[in-house]
Amino acid sequence: MTRTPVRAALPVLLSAALTAVAMVASSGVLAATKSKEADGARYTMADFAKVPKIDSHVHLHNADPAFIDAARQLGFKVLTINVDYPDFPPLDEQQQAAIELRKARPADVAWAVSFSSETSDQPGWLDATKQRVDAGLRAGAVGVKVWKNIGMSLRDKQGRLVMIDDARFKPLFTYFEDQGITMLGHQGEPHNCWLPLDKMTVINDREYFAHHPQYHMALHPEMPSWEDQMAARDRMVAAHPRLKFVGMHMASLERNVDELAAFLDRFPLAKVDLAARIGQLQYQSQLDRAKVRAFMIKYQDRLMYGTDVSQPPQQSGAELLKEVEPVWRMHWRYFNTEESFKVSDLKKPVKGLGLPKVVVDKLYHLNAERSYPTAWKAARMTGRRAFLQWLGAAPVATITPTLALAATAASPGAAAAARAADLGRGHVRLQDERLSLQFDERMRSRIVRLGGARPLALTGFDAGEQLIVAELKPVAAGAAATALGAEAAGAPPPMTTRTLERFALTSAVPSSGATPFGAGQRLTLTGKAEGAAVEKTMTVTLLDEHPGVALIEVAFINRSDKPLRVQGWTVASHRLLAAPRHAGGWWTYSGSTHTDRRDWMQPVKRGFEQRNFLGMDSSDYGGGTPLVDVWRRDLGVAVGHLDKLPRLVSLPVKAVGEQVDIALRGDEPRTLAPGETLALPLAFVAVHEGDCFVPLDRYRRLMNAQGLAAPEPPRSAHDAVWCAWGYGATSRWSACAPRCRRRRSSA
Incomplete structure (x- = not known):
């Protein structure tokens, strides 16, 4: 939630094959690649407005696209997320603003739908919620936000808190899983929420909970613990292994990157955004910068940048930009440079991580584009989302020609003509932004590569x-x-x-x-x-x-x-x-x-x-x-x-x-x-x-x-392995030394 003010033979063979793929890909070539990434080229502050970026966690409640236009000048697109939060406008108003923004600027705005859980114990709630979600998806939503009120304020008829793994929600989350709908989950709060104000690690949390005592769990010992909230969330994710889950706010595991790493290892489909928790990363950087940097590089495919900035309906785009631009630039400085500087969340300066460009590109836009493949599309018909195109806009029975192979094999030229005539024309195709599969009237297919300067037929x-x-x-x-x-x-x-x-x-x-x-x-x-x-x-x-x-x-x-x-x-x-x-x-x-x-x-x-x-x-x-x-x-x-x-x-x-x-x-x-x-x-x-x-x-x-994941390669897999062949053979160094010297001199 927002709180940035903003400042073959046996089954074992398949397991072995998967392990081999993971070891080769993760340990061999990719290990060398990531080693190079650690010292790769970096962006500078001068690159800030030039590099494509996505703030994948904002809450915009003003349909005027002025802020979107200003953000575009800085290289930013946004994902605005609806939330069932009492400090925000009603959900229907949030949704209307999001839809209008997306219609006005489809290449720059994506949005996520949400729902109310208040009547989740009532008959008809599940069907009504599915209908609301489906309507949102038809209107362009790229996912569904599930908020922390489940687990922290929603209660049953007996007055007991309803946790995220409650049986009433299982059919809904199964529906998300079966339909491939991305769930944006905010469960629990940062660990600081359960600490006294003077023990909290970052200023942002201290200020937020001072102004929102109803969410400050240290004042409510009768409430579930932080461990209880995380355990319920993990049980829910484990019960839906095919669910595309994005953990908001570092999945509320911001206090230690080791805990977040364990979560990502346990749930290979899960990703997280960093919204409103970058201060926690900076705090950990002060304690062990190398560990935080190594985490960002190792899990570079699972992390998305976000701020959690919110715009009330009455706030202008210029006013919001004045607040958020310094935050955007400060975060860019932290992730891209090795400068030491003061940040608003900490009393002492923090040193930037100096991440390689390849990591920053994933953090700032590539991972979001992959996680929300239908988002930020404008002139193209579908972008990544596949589409069907019927050639001639007619039923296949009426467009299928009759091919007559008039040529005979009397000469090489005739044979070539017969083959060419036999190819026919593609009458139906299925394609996305990279691949087109085209079929003719005999169900023969052609592979065409898209995405280059022009389509390229590969077959x-x-x-x-x-x-x-x-x-x-x-x-x-x-x-x-x-x-x-x-x-x-x-x-x-x-x-x-x-x-x-x-x-x-x-x-x-x-x-x-x-x-x-x-x-x-x-x-x-x-x-x-x-x-x-x-x-x-x-x-x-x-x-x-x-x-x-x-x-x-x-x-x-x-x-x-x-x-x-x-x-x-x-x-x-x-x-x-x-x-x-x-x-x-x-x-x-x-x-x-x-x-x-x-x-x-x-x-x-x-x-x-x-x-x-x-x-x-x-x-x-x-x-x-x-x-x-x-x-x-x-x-x-x-x-x-x-x-x-x-x-x-x-x-x-x-x-x-x-x-x-x-x-x-x-x-x-x-x-x-x-x-x-x-x-x-x-x-x-x-x-x-x-x-x-x-x-x-x-x-x-x-x-x-499909639930088959290779084990994480051990550290030893990244080490050199010496191997010798020819047991029992005898050789002398002097015999091969001249050859080695020749090779060395020619290198």
Whole structure:
């Protein structure tokens, strides 16, 4: 609340794979990266107005955008949060002001809705609250604020305080969890609240509680303790492991960054803002600056800047700016420089943390943009939020052309013309700001990278999702009797395989909703196989919080009256087009194991081919990470699956001239009875910048969202490890010293 005045083989394989990803990403390359970050380039005070910034915790109750316009000149956007606080205007008035501000300045203002818990014990409260939240989200809200009155003032009919983990709230928080709605939680108060005024660590708390004795718990020994409040909050978050939770005010764990670190470690989806608690960080800096700085760097992806500034309806934008600009500049000085200076919350000077630019960018805007992906959008239709665009604005049945392959293979030119004619046109697509998946009338798909100077097609229209079936081999009439005789004698009939790769698109239905990974936009396509009684359904989901990542769910249904022998299948099978010269060649990361212990990362040269099977390839060796990545200097494409149990699948990579084939493939035969469905593993395609550690980290976060988190790497994982091979061999230093000297002289 405001108080700134303002001054494969076994399940263990998956666990091992996750641990390996975390160790490699967190300990190896990323450890080196963070080591460099600690001494990286820094911003100065001269950069203050130039760097994009978001104050992710304000309370604006004046619909005049004058303050927003002034803040923009200093590089600031804001998130204004509604709160069920008696010192503020009624919730409906707060909401109206927020909506008007967002309509006036959509690129600079985002807002969060809230609700009253006063009648939470009454019938109909839950449905009414859901309706209020949904209406707010439709009006552009990016989350829901849940305030400290739950746990500190709300009481039941018997006069007992109602805590945040009370059963009455569980259905509401489950609804948030299922719908991917971000919860902005302010539970409890700073630890100072339970101390006498003269024992409080910062001036801000001392002044606030002196003027708000009703919230000063040291005066109310009958109230729950600080430990009780934190325990109730933690029980609530633990009961909703997929809840996107943002702890306001450092999650009320501001007294010690070690306690906040433990909270963030326990709840991998949680983030926190620093609103109205930066003074507590500064106080800890005076005691142990190195520890605070190390905390900010280690948890750089989980922290958001905020002030908790409030604007009464009668206050002008100029008056508010006069109050808040010095605070903004003081905080910038603290986070970016190593100067020692006086701050309003402390009697003694504090030395700035001098954080690297990469950390400051996350703290000041990148983390907020990722946490609230629909916020601060203006001219673009959706920004990160995925959207559907129907080409031609007509039902697919009316826009699907009839393709006639008139060319024959009589000449190389004719073959090329036939291929070009066969590509067709994309008729429906699902896209966000980084990725566009486009589908033609045969359910073939094309991957297009967005976000650059212009859209860049990475593939042609490929038959990405295929079904491989076994059928009786056609035999000549004269050989039929021989075949029947062999079958009668017990020999199996001759079989052949056929790949079903073309499916006539019959419907494409857009929708939106929640997933275990957060909210997203979906496109569900249905098609019928050409030449077989097989139906394919395919649901593609683009996630609000993970731009550039497409989830792919595929199912094949046997619509015939006979059993269907399935030999295998593919998902996300694509041929990446040749890289331009300036982008260099392709490289690949393959998460599988190999008996020859080859490198995980290799250049994709002509003739390169690797199956990347995720089963056991030795008696004591096998499995791996279900992800393959192919990248070059400017971009990369990753394919994998997100099942929580190991799958005996392959992720093949093959060089075809200057192009590269990738896919997720399964080769386990089975028979589908009439009407039976074959549901494939949940797959994904990700377009990214950087090398393979980017999609590996994305995979880690997606698995975390499903409750599978790798353990925190120990400190020893960051140390050098010496390893020797060739036991029993004898060598002499003198034999290799000349070579070492030559290498040293040429370095």
